[in-house]
Amino acid sequence: MTKAKSAIKNADPGNTKPSATRIQKQNRQIIVEAALLVFSDYGYRGSTVAQIADAANMSKANLLYYFDSKQAVYLSVLEYTLSEWLQPLSEMNPDGDPADEIWRYAKAKLAMSKSKPEASRLFANEILQGAPMIGEFLQTDLRVLLDDRCKVIQQWIDQGKLNSVSPLHLMFFIWATTQHYADFSAQTAFLTDNTDTLFDDAESSLKTLLFNGLLPLKS
Amino acid sequence: MTKAKSAIKNADPGNTKPSATRIQKQNRQIIVEAALLVFSDYGYRGSTVAQIADAANMSKANLLYYFDSKQAVYLSVLEYTLSEWLQPLSEMNPDGDPADEIWRYAKAKLAMSKSKPEASRLFANEILQGAPMIGEFLQTDLRVLLDDRCKVIQQWIDQGKLNSVSPLHLMFFIWATTQHYADFSAQTAFLTDNTDTLFDDAESSLKTLLFNGLLPLKS
DNA sequence: AAAAGAATTGACCATTTGGTCAGTTTATAC
DNA sequence: GTATAAACTGACCAAATGGTCAATTCTTTT
Incomplete structure (x- = not known):
């Protein structure tokens, strides 16, 4: 991914500058x-x-x-940010414990939203406008990566290790909830009192919801 | 809410036009x-x-x-859309069954994302830019409404009817997951095969996740 | 140190865009 | 039907913005 041939629209059109000062x-x-x-x-x-x-x-x-x-700058920024932003996705181990693996991923995404909110907002903006620049990338590179992860999750479900949910939508949920704290920070800031514990609170709530849900275990 | 005095920035500055053709x-x-x-x-x-x-x-x-x-048009659009967009929030009954009430709300939000994606995207854009126009509204009207709902949810938790999660973050979770399908539809479209069952799949997965979580009940 | 090339900039240009206005057309009141 | 007000428009303007360029300064090379 670090040096993928970039499915970003018109990025680096035969650009490999022979020398750069x-x-x-x-x-x-x-x-x-x-x-x-x-x-x-x-x-x-x-x-x-x-x-x-x-x-x-x-x-x-x-x-x-x-x-x-201006567009060339924008494309470079997208390219520069993309690999970093997707890194957590490539770190799911099929042979690990499902809950551990998924939680590690979700936690990494949440941490990313905290440490690199600009990256999240950059993509949020791009996708809101219909992903004109990274549409092709989404359809190809990301799609492949995601399908692969979904297969792993589906295996876990088939093995009875996880409740039956759509792996794809599970991924969407993780993206949505974690990126929400970066993309809509203006909103969360207006609605939250102690913003210093915001991400910690988010993390523990997310963990409970993701793995146990809202309903208490009826004994 | 329908005729609230609007905490939207500079909306309707003493505007009550005596007559409108x-x-x-x-x-x-x-x-x-x-x-x-x-x-x-x-x-x-x-x-x-x-x-x-x-x-x-x-x-x-x-x-x-x-x-x-242009700004006057924008403010009118925000005002026009806001009440409709928030309507589901005012429909949670403290005396109803917690799971039913929360699920009704989540389902309504998801349905809204499907039927009125423009409204969702309008606010997503506005909030991404730091909520310059509706910031005050978020801090006042929405804040009050939200705090109230959170108290209700906290009661349910205190009564042992729900697992312990931060009510605020539960609301964020519902917002994030449901609005995701409107705001990032460009992305989901690129990553999904059968887009006709998308919202149905989302709904069932959301239900499972929200109430049961990923982990199967260990017998 | 001097020649050659790279880096930097102020001034400038063309296009886009939000907004105005004088004047024309259409609807309403009597 | 005619007068009055409302609705509508093409032409226009000033500001903002993406981008160019000739001229100047700074680095690097030899």
Whole structure:
């Protein structure tokens, strides 16, 4: 995944720059990181090149010296963020204990929402707009990865190790609940008192719900 | 709620128009409905007045004859959508069976995501951008409503009728999972085969997860 | 240290976009 | 039917924005 051939629309069109200067590498990095903050806050259309240049402490003209266009910056940001964001997905061991494996994954996703909320919001924005740039990636790379994980979960269910739920929807639930805390942090902040224990509370509640559900065991 | 005094930023600034023509009412309605479709698809910044006017079959100038500005249209759309969107929340009966009441609510939310995905996306966009317009509403009206529901759920827990989870996070969990299907429909569409049974599958999986969790009952 | 190339920028341009306005057409009141 | 108000529109404007470019400064190479 780190160096996948990128199903992101028009990303890196035959781009493997033969050589990149020290300053080039450095500035491209600075730009991409600044752009991540801006894009994740305002979405693609809502962000301006001037804003990004500002965040990168650089003139607009200079930014466009390193990237051909606003869209090129956006694509680079998506690419830069994607592998990191999906990493937890590749860490589910079919031979491990189902509950352990699923919980490790859910916990990793939740931790990610806490530590990299910008990444989550970036994708939330992109997908809300219909995933114009990463649509192909979703259909291909992610789809394959996800189908594989679903098969594993289905096995666990068939072996009676888990209650019968749709593996696909289980994944959706985990994504939805964990990313919610990043994507809708504006909302949760307005509705929560002690925001310092927010993620800990979320974690324990999620654990209970995910594995035991709401109904107490009738003795 | 239907005629709350609206904690939406600058909505209806002393607006109670003494009289509204037949044509005025009709065209305002048409505009708001067209704008909902456009705003929910492209977000506030991503939408243009011309787009909305187009969707409403009306010249841009005429649209701005009915609304002072793009923002005024946006605020009207939010106001128009809000009460409808929150309606399920006000339908939880403290004296009913906890599981029934919660499930009725969750099911209503999921049905809403299916029937009114634009509304969900509209708010998702708004909240992603930091809820600049409905922030005050979230802090006041919604907060009060939510706190009340949480107290009810906490009672049920205290009575041993439900497992111990944070009521607040339970609500977040329900919101996240149900709205996911509207907000990220672009993603789910790319990752799902039979999209016609999508919501039914989601419903049954949600029910299992919400009430029984993943772990089978150990005998 | 000087030549060559890379990096940087202010000024500028074309397009998009929110919003205005004078003037025309349509509906309503009498 | 005619006067009055409401509804509607094309043309226009100013600001914002993505992107270009010639000219200048800084690095690197030899």
